[in-house]
Amino acid sequence: MSQKQPLLITTGDPAGIGMDVVLLLAEAGKLQDFARPIWVTADAKAMQTRADQLIAAGVLKNCPTWQSVALTSSLITDIDSMDFNTANNAFLLLDIPCAEPVLAGRIDTKNAAMVAKQLEIAHQLAVSETVAAIVTGPLQKSALIDADIKLLDGTMFSGHTEFFMQQSGCEKVVMMLANQVMKVALVTTHLALRDVPAAITVDNVRQTVQIVLDDMQSKFGIANPCILVCGLNPHAGEGGHLGMEEIEIINPVLQEFIAAGVNVSEAMPADTLFTSRHLNKCDAVIAMYHDQGLPVLKSHGFGDTVNLTLGLPYIRTSVDHGTALDLAGGGGASATSLYQALVMANEMANKSLSR
Template structure:
């Protein structure tokens, strides 16, 4: 039987809880639930130090074991190496709290660590912008591995956007680093991708993502609304198996513009596009007031909600399942899911972090990857 392609986890900001939640799932044996190999991007020394801190905090009883491989520079060479050699042959070191771990068989290791070295020593809970290059490098490697079909999906841990901005890390177009979504969109050469967050209560997609509120109205164009709706419809069909998705759409303004008295965007921009989809047979609403759309009466009869901006839709969604929510990027040429939480610097290395969101992100990535094989 052919081994399934791995799921790749980026641990993100090393001072945050990205490594903590990986170690927690590894200790619980949950990384193996997908029946796929798990690859993790991090620094080996920092991962071992974090495991030791969690043991000292009483969160772990012992360190999980892992195999360490240098993160690839030449992707084609790396792919050939990983397919032709055993994990033990490739290993450059093994994590865990015993030197005997190196002799263990690969299936006893919780994951394979693809090592990306930090620029400065990692202190849990303390941001050091000298490590920003390492965080960006994780994302570059993840994109290359996914774009070259070496991994089945990317599952991203939390990063600290302010640290990357302060370190002058730029996106491909030269603008400041604004988030995972924009990074993977530009790296993939996509004109438009859609951020969607999903939990048991609802799925919410966004027309705009990480913009200052004052910049949102100008970003609500017919093209941006049209592209968002089309991507959501397509991916609800392909990734979620819903052939005829029922979609509700928030207006931009209070009361969806109140017939033009509180804004004209619904009349001039949003509804004309939605009418195009309605005429084409898509089960989609016209712009609705957000304060009434997000009620059980409406949500129970829809498969997805499209909100106009970040804090219109996500606070409601997270209030119904923070910690159980998965962040998806729709419209990429590969699968990307993510945790729904931040770096939680105050919890790093101390215990108290929940690995539930990472687990749900892995489950969803695995399900979507399996569906892509059918």
């Protein structure tokens, strides 16, 4: 095994394009760009079938080579005893069999347990520091919900973020999206706009700022990051004339951090914060809600955007697209987002203070 820890890709739902984009990068030789082994979770038979389909469709010229490992119940023991041939193989495939044969583009809830198993293995390998980072491919949340896959707390499966948060025993994590222009973290995520103000609490703002600060230092290697924070209301409340959240909630929290020597702004109007004059001087932006920050970020590079989960005890990045069932096995899928997610994971692993 290489001295550097591997990057682990979970391919997500086998009916989607997760395997396609891995194969595209493998054939192009792009998985060798990171000076780390690349490990992939997938069904070995489905991976070979998908490669054959892409060759038949003229998407792949040649089938990439990989080394397949069938896992037993003792995962870490298996991994520690493996001899991965990095010279002749594009990636190491951790074989997680599906319950039913995989048909490209057709979701089968009987294979939902395999999708969940990928995430369990990824968490185990990451928390044990066997791998340097997890890079997640797209899954179909509805398939896991329909298959009655539950989170640790017994609630329905609601996504990668909640799964890894609960597996890691974290009270809160922060969603951040990043590209080459900016990094934007969110205080609230997928809420109806009418529900956002009630979720802007002292604790929520304080925890978000602390998690962003901690991860910018520990995972991005920035000792004194500059963090800019959006207000909730137009003009950051206009001195209370357009809302009191900045005066009563947001700024008192930010002033605590400022008094402690943190390089963070008070609440700023979002319509002027997202300008080059401010962005050129900051390391991360914290937005109060989803569509306050993410449309601006994605306008600067939709295909190059990476989803990150901050606050976990390990690095997790993700593609910014879904399963794209209509493209699976037939061509048209782009591997750009997966490549950028690998780039981000590798850079974070290289800069991480824990490695």
